[in-house]
Amino acid sequence: MIRHGHRAVMSRRGDTANAGRNGEPGAPARSSHARADAAPRARNTAARRAALIAAAAVLAAPAALSATPAGAAAPRTSFVAVEQQVMCVTCGIPLQEADSPAAQQEKAYIQRLVAAGDTAAQIKSRLVAEYGVAVLSLPPDRGFNVAFYLVPVAVVLAALALVALLVPRWRRNRRALNAGDTAAAPISAADSARLDAELAGFDG
């Protein structure tokens, strides 16, 4: 299509130039004149043609890309990137570490989808449709799976709360203990008298 259209334009331009410069077309002198400037005009024509072809190619590129069959699409993710995010459904270990027959089937399926140009999200969605959510390394944050994300946060918060409650108490106790060490407890009069008596015994 493009080549045909291009040709038609070049042909019309040539006719118009001849008519404008030489008056009536068809006379011999005019004909030779036309042949004399044929070389530079051919160069100009070739340059214009090349420019038009380049422009057409640039304009047609997005359309050509969108018209590419799915089977020949450029990969939008890698096999390794997807493999790291999914599990072997029969072995319960990450797919990249699994080599069971079911894992081989999963891997081959992922490779087909990667080659077909699916994104990682699309591939994971297809895997979930085929094998259920257990195929994902990180479960979706719905239902009981929410516990997977909330429990670690809750444990950390509980630990921080515990520390916040206990540290001031420990500090108070430590302070009280230190104060008890330095300030001598008052001694009763009876004890004082007994102590004096015993010390006097040593002196004697």
Place this chain on the structure above:
Amino acid sequence: MRRKLVPALVVVVAAAAVGLLSYGLTQQGTSRALDEALAAGRRPAAPDAARTLPVLDRLGRAEASLRQWRGKVVVLNFWASWCSTCTAEEPLIERAQRRLAAGGSGTVLGIDYKDLTSGAQQFVGTYGLSFPNLRDIDGSFAAAYGTDALPETFVLNRRLQVIAISRGEITKQAWLTHWIEQAQRS
């Protein structure tokens, strides 16, 4: 008040952690309740009989449950296209299906376990399986039968009670024939 709050908080967190761990462990384990019931001379009801599963050959358009075959003898066969021993067993299973279908007394019901749809459909075509197949996408139906390895076969009587279990490949047609006859009588 504050003095009691801290131990209470610790107890609640510890109890929650233990509960979560227990739940996880019970979900991981393989149940052998059916085997134990059979060994004790009982005929346990087939688990999850009312649960609907997608039909393999009409995927996305139809679902079926085991309960639909109540009144018929059912040979419940768990398989997958990636399972090499399943391929060895399928001729025996298909022969049993043809016999059951000819007599009109029952059916083999295949349960395709954690399998790729296209692979399963190809498997059915390759081995010429004429019995209906349901898809157990996440393996939770199989888990109710204590199945976590393939192939496994359960023979159910007309009341959908389990009367025989084969955990592993069936190598002798006689085993199937015997238990199908038993199921027809009970």
